Amino acid sequence: MTDRHLDDLRRAALATLPDPAAYREELGAPKADLVDLLTTERGLVLVGEPGAGKTTALHRLAADLLADGGPVPIVLSLSAGSWRVEPHRLSGLRWASAQDVVPADEWDTEALERAQRLSVAKLEQVDHAVDTAVDWLATDVARLYRVPARRVAEWLRETPCPVVLLLDGLDEIRHADDRRRCVEALTLLKRRLSTGIVVCAREDPGGLGAVVEVPPLSAETVDTRLADAGLTALREACLRDEELVDLLATPLALTLAVDGYRDRPVTDTEVGLLKSGGLDRLWEVGLPAGADALRGLARLMELGDRDVFTVESLNLAWVRRAGLRPVRSPAAWLYAVLAVAASVCVVVLAARATDVGFAVLCAGVLAGSATAQAHTARNPTDRRASRLDLGDFVATRWTLDWRAGLTALTTCALTGLVMGASVGIFGGAAGLALGALPGVAAGLAVGVVTLPSGAAARPRRSAPGWTFTVRLAAGVLGLALALGLSFAVLLLVDRLFTAYIHHLMLATTTGVWLAAFAVSLHGWWSHRLAVKTVTRAGVLPDDLDAFVAAGVLREVPDGHAFAHRTLRTHLGTLPSGW
Incomplete structure (x- = not known):
């Protein structure tokens, strides 16, 4: 039975390569039969020097x-792999290839049992x-070749393996x-799997x-x-000068040289x-x-440490690393004004329902909860980058990761339940309901707003707009759910103490939601601002297809990637306009 996905992979591999005859005509290909x-x-x-023909081979x-x-x-580029974004996924592998050896002088039963247990744990x-x-x-293969990741994993584990990995750009990985x-x-992988691996x-x-040298x-x-x-x-000059x-x-x-000196005189100068x-x-x-119009793009990629360029993947983290100053965004100021207005409304409501002192406490709780949520987003994780910097989910393959989303919703809802119940328990049954229900709603609001995202199998052309629509709708619905439950419980219970609990939960919910909503839309906002920045700086050439x-x-x-x-590097080191 034919494997439909394997046929799709074969067609995609063919589509990524030019005419095979062109490679056979290229100079500098290794003399050995690499297939055998x-x-x-x-x-x-x-192995070979830069430009020696390793990629061609x-x-x-x-x-x-x-x-x-x-x-x-x-064919994969090691310098553009996803492990650069998530290095923690491949950390600590040095010990994995170590061989388990039982010391020759430890032949007693206890030592052998201990060594066997250790071997099982290591395995x-x-x-x-x-x-x-x-x-x-x-x-990475699923993202590049549009085949299911599950099938790729199955192929890599099969014996014999139906695929072979051709990996380019090991030396282009900048960090040791x-x-x-x-x-x-x-x-x-080479020791544990049967797949063939070729590295440049x-x-x-x-x-x-085995090492195959690509000779000059x-x-x-x-x-x-x-x-x-x-x-x-040029030929005579070469005969005179080794x-x-x-x-x-x-x-x-x-x-x-052949392309450049075809119509150019070769003088001594x-x-x-x-x-x-x-x-x-x-x-x-x-x-x-x-072609010098590409120097801005080359410098952007060189300083941003990127090997592949797409407009959809631009974000502020990339632009700032490239030394560009982002343009100012009216949307950020508008959101700041709306956030301050919402906070003032909560404080005024608390002052009218209770007293000024408690309103000041609510203001502090609101600011503290918002600050804590923002700090969590900015704080680097085990991926060595903050959630704000990992804004690539607006790329052309953005999609919702429903499984991770349900986990986030469940975690946030349980956290809100515990927090709400802890606050409301002092008000009896009414206070418990008033604290727990809005707490769960607040947790759901945060969970919906910060829904995780993943790489879709097929590209989505309007990914930035889709991101904005989904996040905005999720944020509005989540806030309506949180506030709606909170006020519904307040209408059912007419006690002064419940007003204190209600406004305290209202302040907490508002603060957390404001920060979470800003974090949720940061990827979309970051992308839009980065596009405006590079456009205004004149970094992008008008027609990439012409090049x-x-x-x-x-x-x-x-x-798009540079041909070499x-x-x-050459274009990226030329003087630029920014």
Whole structure:
């Protein structure tokens, strides 16, 4: 029986690769048959200098696997993986690959039993680590290739495995700790699963498989390519200067030289600029007209530590890391005015129903509850970022995570019940009802407003607008529920003491809700403000598709990426307008 999802994955893999024949014509591909070597070793590391052709070799391997009908290749960028956002998911894997050894001098029964118990515990921890790493990969593959994450996890665990992982960009992971954690996860997967793993790196990280070096081009290859392109002047300069030959001894440099010097004279001055500038000079002469308009986008991605760009994923955290000053937002001031007005109304109601002193207490409770909720949102979690900074749920694949949402609702409702009952118990049955019911309603309000979100299997074009609509509706309904129950109980019970409890719960509910609602809409507001900021700064070029056609950018499942990391680095270091 054919696997429909596996066929979908194969079609998606084909769609992400250009014509396979183009890879076979590329220079610098490894001489070894990578398909046979991968079958034998099950793990490969393609090593070479930047621009040496590692990514080209990886894509050629993917094309060969698809042509041969073998395991379906899954090409992933390690520098853009979800584990960078959630590093805690892959933490502490170093111990997982350790071998359990019983000391030779401990052969008594008690020591053996202790060692066996320890081995069982470690094996359980290793299994949990494998599950975590598989979940990371399945989530990324499902997001990029539009297949169910559950099926991806099943494929990775099958023997023989119907997929092979082709992982690029290990050295583009900027932080050493993240790079080490990634290598540990891949090493563990290679030992425990049957799937093939191929990694591109400048140096062998160790433990991932056989090393295949992508060699530099020979002088004869460089000379032949220049002669075929009709670049007589550049060819003669290379014959006179071996240093120039070494500069062009990578597929990337040679391709840029052929494109850039086709209509440009090669004088002695130009040769000097080429030797001193190296790859940066080749980018200057090889880029098509108008490509310098991308320098703002390159700098935004370079400083924001992003490999893939989509307008929908912009947020203030990204913009601030890039050094841009966000534009001012009237919506923030409007919300602040409305929040102050709501707080004043609660205090006035408390003063009229009770006394001024209690109204001051309610004002303090309102401010304290709002501050506590806001502090919780700003405080970094185990993801090394606050909930306010993790605003990527407005991206094109935003959807509600109903299971996590029900958990949040239940937790918040129980918390509100305990808090409300604790306050209302001093007023007897009436006070208990007046405190518990609004407490539950307040918990539900906060839970609804802060509903978790996840990655949808299919893109949603109007995700920012959908986010705003859902969060706004949830917030209004949650507040109406909380206040409606509170006032309903107050109408049923006519006692002075219940008025104190009522307004105290009203102040707490209002404070928590105001902060929770601001946190809930922060992702939408952050996205809208970031788009206005980059638009006003002139960072984004007018037509990204034109640069895709020119080969400067490439389309990836998540959006747009630069054709080569060195191009992004080159453009990102040029002077910008902000």
